Every structure is written in structure tokens, then in C-alpha cells.
Amino acid sequence: MIQKFVLALLLGASTLAAGCNTVEGAGRDIERGGEKMQGAAERAR
Numbered sequence: 001m002i003q004k005f006v007l008a009l010l011l012g013a014s015t016l017a018a019g020c021n022t023v024e025g026a027g028r029d030i031e032r033g034g035e036k037m038q039g040a041a042e043r044a045r
Contacts, residue, residue: 003044007037 014033015026 003037003041006040010036 010033011030014029
């Protein structure tokens, strides 16, 4: 449950804070969010 909340929070924050004007920029922001989420999941193990 907490991981889903963290995921939603990270995705929302990266989308809002990104300010990207292109699809490429959005892709980079989403990738960074995924990397952060993956790191959090590995640390939680």
C-alpha cells in the first residue's frame, strides 16, 4: 500500500515539477521517477 502511494506521489511530483515542453522531456522525467521508485523498492527489501 505504501509503495503504491510513493509511486503515485513520485509520478505526480515529477509531472508537475518537470515543466517539460516536449515528449522527450516527459520521457526523461518519467524515467527518473521510475529509477527513484526502483531504488526505494530495493532499499525496502
